[in-house]
Amino acid sequence: MTERTLVLIKPDGVSRGLIGEIIRRIERKGLALVALDLRNATREVAAGHYAEHEGKPFYGDLLDFITSGPVVAAIVEGPRAIAAWRQIAGGTDPVEKATPGTIRGDFALETQNNLVHGSDSPESAAREIALWFPGR
Ligand code: RTP
Ligand code: MG
Secondary structure, X not given: OEEEEEEEEOHHHHHOOOHHHHHHHHHHHOOEEEEEEEEOOOHHHHHHHOHHHOOOOOHHHHHHHHOOOOXXXXXXXXXXXXXXXXXXXXXXXXXXXXXXXXXXXXXXXXXXXXXXXXXOOHHHHHHHHHHHOOOO
């Protein structure tokens, strides 16, 4: 079943020059890019995006981080795209959870600065796509 997911390359991924590397892995897996945009997230979009984490100890730092520089926002499509992208990205903690061969496992060291985001369910994907790409 074809599915859509919202992918972000976070500010650390952009500033470290990893856009090409990350896009390459999306395409190599066989997933399709159906929208792609470099932009600065507003505080409002960032807060909407991470609403589920409001109140957690890392929430303020997370909003500061995600608005600290440009991000790449993308809609990625394919069979089981949500799980497929999370497989490529690797677990949230790049050392304890992400395995070598994943984006986080290969290129990241810290849980906050873990390079990429992917929607975690069809409901999250629909909400996040509407937030980042209204009308898409
Ligand atoms: P994401 O939403 O960014 O795809 O990552 P995820 O599902 O793997 O992780 P999630 O639990 O949704 O956390 C969202 C992002 O918040 C930062 N975080 N920091 N310092 C901490 O303990 C902590 N925990 C999470 C990470 O940037 C994580 O990706
Ligand atoms: Mg998440």
